[in-house]
Amino acid sequence: xxxxxxxxxxxxxxxxxxxxxxxxxxxxxxxxxxxxxxxxxxxxxxxxxxxxxxxxxxxxxxxxxxxxxxxxxxxxxxxxxxxxxxxxxxxxxxxxxxxxxxxxxxxxxxxxxxxxxxxxxxxxxxxxxxxxxxxxxxxxxxxxxxxxxxxxxxxxxxx
Amino acid sequence: xxxxxxxxxxxxxxxxxxxxxxxxxxxxxxxxxxxxxxxxxxxxxxxxxxxxxxxxxxxxxxxxxxxxxxxxxxxxxxxxxxxxxxxxxxxxxxxxxxxxxxxxxx
Numbered sequence: 001x002x003x004x005x006x007x008x009x010x011x012x013x014x015x016x017x018x019x020x021x022x023x024x025x026x027x028x029x030x031x032x033x034x035x036x037x038x039x040x041x042x043x044x045x046x047x048x049x050x051x052x053x054x055x056x057x058x059x060x061x062x063x064x065x066x067x068x069x070x071x072x073x074x075x076x077x078x079x080x081x082x083x084x085x086x087x088x089x090x091x092x093x094x095x096x097x098x099x100x101x102x103x104x105x106x107x108x109x110x111x112x113x114x115x116x117x118x119x120x121x122x123x124x125x126x127x128x129x130x131x132x133x134x135x136x137x138x139x140x141x142x143x144x145x146x147x148x149x150x151x152x153x154x155x156x157x158x159x
Numbered sequence: 160x161x162x163x164x165x166x167x168x169x170x171x172x173x174x175x176x177x178x179x180x181x182x183x184x185x186x187x188x189x190x191x192x193x194x195x196x197x198x199x200x201x202x203x204x205x206x207x208x209x210x211x212x213x214x215x216x217x218x219x220x221x222x223x224x225x226x227x228x229x230x231x232x233x234x235x236x237x238x239x240x241x242x243x244x245x246x247x248x249x250x251x252x253x254x255x256x257x258x259x260x261x262x263x264x265x
Contacts, residue, residue, distance in 0.1 A: 044197075049247045049258050063248055070252050111204060111254050118199040125198035150201055157203050 003152065005159040011100030013159060015152070016093070022148045023085055023094035029149070030082070032113040033075035035068045044119040045071065045112060071112060077105035103156055110153040117142045117149075188261045190243040192236040195256040196227050208253040209235060212246060237262060 004016040018026070037045070046067055048056035084097035098106055117123070121142045126132065128147075134140050194205070202224055209220035213236060226233035235257075236246055243259045250257035 044256075045254060047251065047256055047258075049244070049251070050260060051258075063251070066248070067251055107204070107207075108254070111200065114199050115197075115254055118197075123198060128198050146199060154201055154203055157201075157207055 003155045005155055007159060008100075013098040013103055013156070015096045015098065015155070016088070018085075018094040018096060018152075019148075020092075020094065022152065023096075025145050025148055026096065026152070027082060027085065029109060029113050030075050030079050032116040033071055033078075033109060035071060037116065038120060040119040040122075041116045044115050070108075074105040074109040074112065077102050078109045081106070098156075103159070107153055107156050110149045110156075114146045114149045114153070117146050187240060188263060189237050190240045190259050190261055191234045192243050192246045192250070193232050193258050193260065194223070194227050194235050194250065195258065196231045197256050200255065202228060205255065208250065208255055212249045212253065 002017060006014045006016070008014060035042075046060075046064055049059050050056055081096065081098050081102055085094055087094050121139045123143060123146065127143050132143075134144070194209070205224040205227060206217070206220045209215055209223055210217065213220075215223070223233045223235050236243065240259075247257045247259050
């Protein structure tokens with residue numbers, strides 16, 4: 001199955017041929033974008049800019065509110081588009097209408113979701129290797145979810 | 160090295176004393192902005208982010224992304240600290256692993 005993306009005349013984007021599993025994961029994406037996250041996720045989504053503890057502390061004080069707000073904005077944009085997810089007439093896939101101007105927020109939200117999953121499950125480069133052996137557990141499902149989000153994210157970047 | 164000519168309290172009439180003092184102007188050191196590899200972020204996304212944040216060409220951004228991917232990190236910009244902070248903020252907004260450090264420390 002291949003995702004199909006069409007840029008509409010109104011500037012928005014419609015994604016077709018979304019497999020049911022990816023559609024389900026997309027519906028669950030906002031849950032990964034809370035700023036109230038485990039420490040590992042917070043450290044990855046909001047890293048320190050320096051090993052210098054003074055610079056890092058000042059950074060957290062001065063810059064984190066803006067970075068938290070950006071993530072919250074991306075989540076809000078995604079939530080506004082999510083009700084458009086609907087099954088195709090065949091019932092074998094779904095489509096999603098992304099409103100005009102929302103694509104950058106979707107790309108950012110998908111990236112943040114992937115990073116959050118990676119941080120929670122301590123995903124390594126070996127886990128992301130195309131030739132890896134899948135595991136049939138919660139961690140394996142998280143890696144599959146990272147892959148599927150990446151599939152959609154890459155399609156939106158190249159659209 | 161500026162030289163000053165003056166007549167101080169102990170100056171002798173008819174004698175001009177010259178003293179020399181050295182003024183050192185210390186320029187603020189430049190800072191490097193560094194992007195680090197992470198196993199999750201798509202390569203195409205890193206390239207896109209570098210283009211958007213710095214306005215780099217596709218070729219330059221792609222080259223830096225490949226350095227991140229193969230060497231684990233790439234110095235993507237060097238300059239004044241305030242501007243480096245702004246760039247790191249934009250890179251963090253794009254969720255890239257970015258740090259900054261004085262050039263001497265890199």
